[in-house]
Amino acid sequence: MPELPEVEVAARNLRAWLGGKRITAASFATTRIIRGQAPRTFVRLVVGQRVREVERRGKWLCLRLSSGGALYSHLGMTGKWVRRDGPAVRWERARLDAGEVSVRYVDPRQFGRLIAAPDGAPPEAWRALGPDPLTDGLDPAWLRERLQRTGRSIKEALMDQSIAAGVGNIQAAEALWRARISPIRAASSLSPSEVRRVVDGIEASIRFTLGEEEAPEITYVEEPGADNPFLVYGKAGAPCPRCRTPIRKRTQGGRATFYCPRCQT
DNA sequence: AACGGAACCTGAAAGC
DNA sequence: TGCTTTCAGGTTCCGT
Numbered sequence: 260m261p262e263l264p265e266v267e268v269a270a271r272n273l274r275a276w277l278g279g280k281r282i283t284a285a286s287f288a289t290t291r292i293i294r295g296q297a298p299r300t301f302v303r304l305v306v307g308q309r310v311r312e313v314e315r316r317g318k319w320l321c322l323r324l325s326s327g328g329a330l331y332s333h334l335g336m337t338g339k340w341v342r343r344d345g346p347a348v349r350w351e352r353a354r355l356d357a358g359e360v361s362v363r364y365v366d367p368r369q370f371g372r373l374i375a376a377p378d379g380a381p382p383e384a385w386r387a388l389g390p391d392p393l394t395d396g397l398d399p400a401w402l403r404e405r406l407q408r409t410g411r412s413i414k415e416a417l418m419d420q421s422i423a424a425g426v427g428n429i430q431a432a433e434a435l436w437r438a439r440i441s442p443i444r445a446a447s448s449l450s451p452s453e454v455r456r457v458v459d460g461i462e463a464s465i466r467f468t469l470g471e472e473e474a475p476e477i478t479y480v481e482e483p484g485a486d487n488p489f490l491v492y493g494k495a496g497a498p499c500p501r502c503r504t505p506i507r508k509r510t511q512g513g514r515a516t517f518y519c520p521r522c523q524t
Numbered sequence: 525a526a527c528g529g530a531a532c533c534t535g536a537a538a539g540c
Numbered sequence: 541t542g543c544t545t546t547c548a549g550g551t552t553c554c555g556t
Contacts, residue, residue: 260549291532318550336550337534350534368533370550384551411527420551429549481548483536492549513529515547 261318261334263393263425264468265477269340270315272475273322273362276342277310280357287353291369304328304375305355317388317424321381329379335370339477388424392461397423403454406446413449413457414442415512426461428514429480429492430468434460436491441523442516443509491517 261269282305287298309325320332332340343363347354353364353373364373374382389405390397405422406413417423417431426434435442437460440453449457471488472478478485480493487493490500494517495508504521 262549265549333550335533336548338550367535368548368550370533372551409526415527427549432549479549481536489549512527514549 260336260427260429260479260481261338261477262427262430262468263318263391264430264465264472265479266315266318266320266334266425267393267469268473268477269334270313270320271473272342273310273320273340274313276360276362277322277355277357278313279309279311280360281309282306282355282357284356285354287373288351290352292352292364292366292371293373293375296375300377301330301353301373301375304377305330310357316385316391316394317420318427319385319388321385323379326377327379329376329381331372331374331376331382331385332364333372333384335366335368335372337368337479338364338366338371340364341476384420387421389419389421391424392426392458393465397458397461399451399455399458402458403449403451406449406454409446411446412442412511413440413444413446414516416446417457417461418514423461425465428516429489430461430464432492432517433464433468433489436460436518436523437463439523442511442518491519493517 285302285305287293287301289298311323311325314321322330341363344361348363348365350365350367351363352366355362406416409416414431417426438456480487491506494506496505499506499519502522504519506517507520508515508517
Protein backbone atom coordinates (compact mmCIF):
# COMPACT_ATOMS: atom_id res chain seq x y z
CA MET A 260 0.00 0.00 0.00
CA PRO A 261 2.27 2.66 -1.27
CA GLU A 262 2.27 6.37 -0.62
CA LEU A 263 4.76 8.99 -1.74
CA PRO A 264 7.86 7.53 0.01
CA GLU A 265 7.29 4.00 -1.26
CA VAL A 266 6.65 5.23 -4.80
CA GLU A 267 9.80 7.37 -4.60
CA VAL A 268 11.78 4.27 -3.62
CA ALA A 269 10.19 2.43 -6.57
CA ALA A 270 11.22 5.28 -8.89
CA ARG A 271 14.83 5.20 -7.66
CA ASN A 272 14.99 1.44 -8.07
CA LEU A 273 13.51 1.52 -11.59
CA ARG A 274 15.98 4.27 -12.50
CA ALA A 275 18.89 2.15 -11.29
CA TRP A 276 17.66 -1.01 -13.01
CA LEU A 277 16.42 0.36 -16.32
CA GLY A 278 17.62 3.94 -16.70
CA GLY A 279 19.31 4.44 -20.08
CA LYS A 280 18.80 0.80 -21.02
CA ARG A 281 16.93 -0.58 -24.01
CA ILE A 282 13.89 -2.79 -23.39
CA THR A 283 14.57 -6.04 -25.25
CA ALA A 284 11.42 -7.94 -24.32
CA ALA A 285 8.21 -7.35 -22.42
CA SER A 286 4.97 -9.03 -21.52
CA PHE A 287 1.70 -7.83 -20.05
CA ALA A 288 -1.08 -10.01 -18.68
CA THR A 289 -4.70 -9.27 -19.47
CA THR A 290 -5.94 -7.93 -16.13
CA ARG A 291 -7.95 -4.97 -14.92
CA ILE A 292 -4.57 -3.25 -14.38
CA ILE A 293 -4.30 -2.43 -18.08
CA ARG A 294 -8.00 -1.48 -18.30
CA GLY A 295 -9.03 -2.40 -21.77
CA GLN A 296 -5.76 -1.50 -23.48
CA ALA A 297 -4.48 -4.59 -25.31
CA PRO A 298 -1.29 -6.25 -24.02
CA ARG A 299 0.23 -5.87 -27.49
CA THR A 300 -0.23 -2.09 -27.26
CA PHE A 301 2.15 -2.11 -24.29
CA VAL A 302 4.61 -4.48 -25.92
CA ARG A 303 4.70 -2.30 -29.03
CA LEU A 304 5.14 0.79 -26.87
CA VAL A 305 8.18 -0.40 -24.94
CA VAL A 306 10.11 -3.04 -26.87
CA GLY A 307 13.12 -1.59 -28.68
CA GLN A 308 12.87 1.69 -26.75
CA ARG A 309 15.37 3.12 -24.34
CA VAL A 310 14.16 4.21 -20.89
CA ARG A 311 15.12 7.88 -21.02
CA GLU A 312 13.99 8.72 -17.51
CA VAL A 313 11.88 7.57 -14.62
CA GLU A 314 9.70 10.26 -13.12
CA ARG A 315 7.48 10.32 -10.04
CA ARG A 316 4.65 12.70 -9.28
CA GLY A 317 2.55 11.98 -6.17
CA LYS A 318 1.87 8.27 -6.23
CA TRP A 319 2.33 8.03 -10.01
CA LEU A 320 5.35 6.75 -11.88
CA CYS A 321 6.27 7.51 -15.47
CA LEU A 322 8.84 5.72 -17.60
CA ARG A 323 9.70 8.08 -20.45
CA LEU A 324 10.88 6.30 -23.57
CA SER A 325 13.23 7.31 -26.37
CA SER A 326 10.30 7.21 -28.82
CA GLY A 327 8.60 10.05 -26.97
CA GLY A 328 6.06 7.60 -25.59
CA ALA A 329 5.59 6.82 -21.93
CA LEU A 330 4.49 4.04 -19.61
CA TYR A 331 2.54 5.35 -16.64
CA SER A 332 2.25 3.22 -13.50
CA HIS A 333 0.21 3.52 -10.31
CA LEU A 334 0.82 0.92 -7.61
CA GLY A 335 -2.69 0.97 -6.13
CA MET A 336 -2.78 -0.85 -2.80
CA THR A 337 -0.48 -3.83 -3.38
CA GLY A 338 1.57 -3.06 -6.48
CA LYS A 339 5.37 -3.38 -6.55
CA TRP A 340 8.15 -3.29 -9.11
CA VAL A 341 10.74 -5.93 -8.27
CA ARG A 342 13.88 -7.20 -9.95
CA ARG A 343 13.74 -10.97 -10.44
CA ASP A 344 15.35 -13.65 -12.56
CA GLY A 345 13.65 -16.82 -13.71
CA PRO A 346 10.02 -17.69 -14.36
CA ALA A 347 7.01 -15.53 -13.50
CA VAL A 348 6.55 -14.92 -9.80
CA ARG A 349 3.20 -15.15 -8.00
CA TRP A 350 0.86 -12.27 -8.98
CA GLU A 351 3.19 -11.07 -11.71
CA ARG A 352 1.17 -8.82 -14.05
CA ALA A 353 3.85 -7.39 -16.31
CA ARG A 354 7.50 -7.84 -17.15
CA LEU A 355 10.20 -5.63 -18.67
CA ASP A 356 13.51 -7.12 -19.75
CA ALA A 357 16.58 -5.06 -20.63
CA GLY A 358 19.21 -7.60 -21.59
CA GLU A 359 20.19 -9.41 -18.40
CA VAL A 360 18.01 -7.22 -16.21
CA SER A 361 14.45 -8.44 -15.67
CA VAL A 362 11.93 -6.31 -13.80
CA ARG A 363 8.44 -7.47 -12.86
CA TYR A 364 5.25 -5.69 -11.84
CA VAL A 365 3.57 -7.70 -9.09
CA ASP A 366 0.10 -6.81 -7.78
CA PRO A 367 -2.18 -9.30 -5.99
CA ARG A 368 -5.24 -7.08 -5.56
CA GLN A 369 -5.02 -5.44 -8.99
CA PHE A 370 -5.87 -1.95 -7.81
CA GLY A 371 -2.78 -0.70 -9.58
CA ARG A 372 -2.71 0.68 -13.11
CA LEU A 373 -0.50 0.61 -16.16
CA ILE A 374 -1.24 3.07 -18.94
CA ALA A 375 0.38 3.03 -22.38
CA ALA A 376 0.81 6.53 -23.79
CA PRO A 377 2.37 6.35 -27.28
CA ASP A 378 2.46 10.17 -27.42
CA GLY A 379 3.64 10.46 -23.82
CA ALA A 380 0.58 12.45 -22.73
CA PRO A 381 -0.27 11.97 -19.05
CA PRO A 382 -3.63 10.55 -17.92
CA GLU A 383 -6.24 12.81 -16.36
CA ALA A 384 -5.42 11.59 -12.83
CA TRP A 385 -1.81 12.75 -13.27
CA ARG A 386 -2.82 16.15 -14.62
CA ALA A 387 -5.16 16.69 -11.66
CA LEU A 388 -2.35 16.27 -9.10
CA GLY A 389 -1.55 19.13 -6.77
CA PRO A 390 1.96 20.04 -5.60
CA ASP A 391 4.25 17.17 -4.65
CA PRO A 392 5.62 17.81 -1.12
CA LEU A 393 9.01 16.28 -1.92
CA THR A 394 9.75 17.73 -5.36
CA ASP A 395 7.67 20.95 -5.40
CA GLY A 396 7.30 21.60 -1.68
CA LEU A 397 4.07 22.90 -0.16
CA ASP A 398 3.42 26.60 0.11
CA PRO A 399 1.73 27.31 3.48
CA ALA A 400 -0.30 30.26 2.20
CA TRP A 401 -1.58 28.31 -0.79
CA LEU A 402 -2.37 25.29 1.38
CA ARG A 403 -4.27 27.38 3.92
CA GLU A 404 -6.33 28.89 1.13
CA ARG A 405 -7.21 25.41 -0.15
CA LEU A 406 -8.07 24.16 3.34
CA GLN A 407 -10.34 27.15 3.96
CA ARG A 408 -12.52 26.13 1.02
CA THR A 409 -13.52 22.69 2.27
CA GLY A 410 -15.90 21.37 4.87
CA ARG A 411 -13.90 18.19 5.41
CA SER A 412 -11.65 17.25 8.29
CA ILE A 413 -7.95 18.06 8.02
CA LYS A 414 -7.10 14.35 7.76
CA GLU A 415 -9.42 13.79 4.81
CA ALA A 416 -8.34 17.03 3.13
CA LEU A 417 -4.66 16.05 3.29
CA MET A 418 -5.45 12.81 1.46
CA ASP A 419 -6.95 14.75 -1.46
CA GLN A 420 -4.40 14.30 -4.28
CA SER A 421 -5.13 17.75 -5.69
CA ILE A 422 -4.07 19.27 -2.35
CA ALA A 423 -0.91 17.30 -1.57
CA ALA A 424 0.07 14.74 -4.21
CA GLY A 425 1.33 11.53 -2.65
CA VAL A 426 -0.03 11.93 0.88
CA GLY A 427 -2.19 8.94 1.86
CA ASN A 428 -3.67 7.45 4.99
CA ILE A 429 -0.40 6.82 6.80
CA GLN A 430 1.45 10.02 5.89
CA ALA A 431 -1.62 12.09 6.82
CA ALA A 432 -1.76 10.48 10.27
CA GLU A 433 1.99 10.76 10.81
CA ALA A 434 2.15 14.37 9.62
CA LEU A 435 -0.71 15.43 11.90
CA TRP A 436 0.95 13.79 14.88
CA ARG A 437 4.15 15.72 14.11
CA ALA A 438 2.12 18.93 13.72
CA ARG A 439 0.24 18.25 16.99
CA ILE A 440 -3.08 18.74 15.18
CA SER A 441 -6.09 16.48 15.78
CA PRO A 442 -7.16 14.59 12.63
CA ILE A 443 -10.81 15.38 13.31
CA ARG A 444 -10.36 19.16 13.25
CA ALA A 445 -12.17 20.93 10.42
CA ALA A 446 -9.58 21.75 7.75
CA SER A 447 -10.92 25.29 7.55
CA SER A 448 -10.30 25.89 11.28
CA LEU A 449 -6.50 25.75 11.07
CA SER A 450 -4.62 28.98 11.74
CA PRO A 451 -1.71 30.04 9.51
CA SER A 452 0.81 28.83 12.09
CA GLU A 453 -0.97 25.50 12.39
CA VAL A 454 -0.93 25.09 8.60
CA ARG A 455 2.79 25.80 8.68
CA ARG A 456 3.22 23.03 11.25
CA VAL A 457 1.26 20.68 8.99
CA VAL A 458 3.54 21.53 6.05
CA ASP A 459 6.61 20.85 8.18
CA GLY A 460 4.99 17.66 9.50
CA ILE A 461 4.30 16.33 6.00
CA GLU A 462 7.84 17.03 4.79
CA ALA A 463 9.45 15.61 7.94
CA SER A 464 7.31 12.48 7.86
CA ILE A 465 8.02 11.82 4.19
CA ARG A 466 11.78 12.29 4.67
CA PHE A 467 11.77 10.10 7.76
CA THR A 468 9.83 7.30 6.04
CA LEU A 469 12.11 7.51 3.00
CA GLY A 470 15.13 7.04 5.25
CA GLU A 471 13.53 4.04 6.91
CA GLU A 472 12.39 2.34 3.74
CA GLU A 473 15.04 2.93 1.09
CA ALA A 474 15.93 -0.58 -0.09
CA PRO A 475 15.97 -2.55 -3.32
CA GLU A 476 12.66 -4.05 -2.26
CA ILE A 477 9.75 -2.39 -0.49
CA THR A 478 7.96 -4.14 2.34
CA TYR A 479 4.52 -2.82 3.18
CA VAL A 480 3.69 -2.64 6.87
CA GLU A 481 0.73 -5.01 6.74
CA GLU A 482 2.69 -7.79 5.09
CA PRO A 483 3.54 -10.74 7.34
CA GLY A 484 6.73 -10.25 9.30
CA ALA A 485 7.13 -6.60 8.30
CA ASP A 486 8.17 -4.20 11.01
CA ASN A 487 6.41 -0.92 11.55
CA PRO A 488 8.63 2.11 10.97
CA PHE A 489 5.91 4.62 11.88
CA LEU A 490 5.39 6.72 15.00
CA VAL A 491 1.61 6.39 15.43
CA TYR A 492 0.22 4.47 12.43
CA GLY A 493 -0.75 0.97 13.54
CA LYS A 494 0.24 1.76 17.13
CA ALA A 495 -3.11 1.82 18.95
CA GLY A 496 -2.52 1.41 22.68
CA ALA A 497 1.20 2.10 22.45
CA PRO A 498 2.52 5.15 24.32
CA CYS A 499 2.71 8.40 22.36
CA PRO A 500 6.42 8.95 21.58
CA ARG A 501 6.03 12.53 22.86
CA CYS A 502 3.81 12.34 25.96
CA ARG A 503 3.34 8.62 26.68
CA THR A 504 -0.48 8.82 26.46
CA PRO A 505 -1.82 5.67 24.74
CA ILE A 506 -2.34 6.18 20.99
CA ARG A 507 -5.97 5.95 19.95
CA LYS A 508 -7.51 4.49 16.79
CA ARG A 509 -10.71 5.69 15.18
CA THR A 510 -12.44 5.48 11.84
CA GLN A 511 -12.72 8.56 9.67
CA GLY A 512 -14.21 8.51 6.21
CA GLY A 513 -13.99 4.74 6.25
CA ARG A 514 -10.24 4.74 7.03
CA ALA A 515 -8.39 4.05 10.25
CA THR A 516 -6.73 7.03 11.88
CA PHE A 517 -4.20 6.94 14.70
CA TYR A 518 -3.54 9.91 16.96
CA CYS A 519 -2.60 11.02 20.43
CA PRO A 520 -5.70 12.27 22.27
CA ARG A 521 -3.55 14.43 24.57
CA CYS A 522 -0.97 16.25 22.50
CA GLN A 523 -2.90 16.52 19.22
CA THR A 524 -5.41 19.33 19.54
C1' DA B 525 -19.40 21.39 -6.57
C1' DA B 526 -18.79 18.40 -2.77
C1' DC B 527 -19.41 14.76 0.19
C1' DG B 528 -20.27 9.78 1.98
C1' DG B 529 -20.31 5.22 0.86
C1' DA B 530 -19.97 1.18 -1.97
C1' DA B 531 -17.30 -1.12 -5.35
C1' DC B 532 -13.25 -3.03 -7.24
C1' DC B 533 -9.73 -7.55 -5.72
C1' DT B 534 -7.09 -10.98 -2.82
C1' DG B 535 -4.88 -12.59 1.41
C1' DA B 536 -3.81 -12.59 6.24
C1' DA B 537 -5.28 -12.05 10.82
C1' DA B 538 -8.68 -12.03 14.19
C1' DG B 539 -12.92 -13.83 16.03
C1' DC B 540 -15.92 -17.70 17.07
C1' DT C 541 -9.16 -27.19 13.76
C1' DG C 542 -12.00 -24.85 10.50
C1' DC C 543 -15.29 -21.54 9.15
C1' DT C 544 -16.56 -16.54 9.10
C1' DT C 545 -15.68 -11.83 9.49
C1' DT C 546 -12.78 -7.93 9.32
C1' DC C 547 -9.30 -5.27 7.62
C1' DA C 548 -5.62 -3.56 4.39
C1' DG C 549 -0.85 2.80 3.17
C1' DG C 550 -5.57 3.02 -3.52
C1' DT C 551 -8.90 5.27 -6.89
C1' DT C 552 -13.39 5.48 -9.07
C1' DC C 553 -18.16 5.66 -9.59
C1' DC C 554 -22.77 6.61 -8.04
C1' DG C 555 -26.34 8.77 -5.50
C1' DT C 556 -27.64 12.69 -2.57
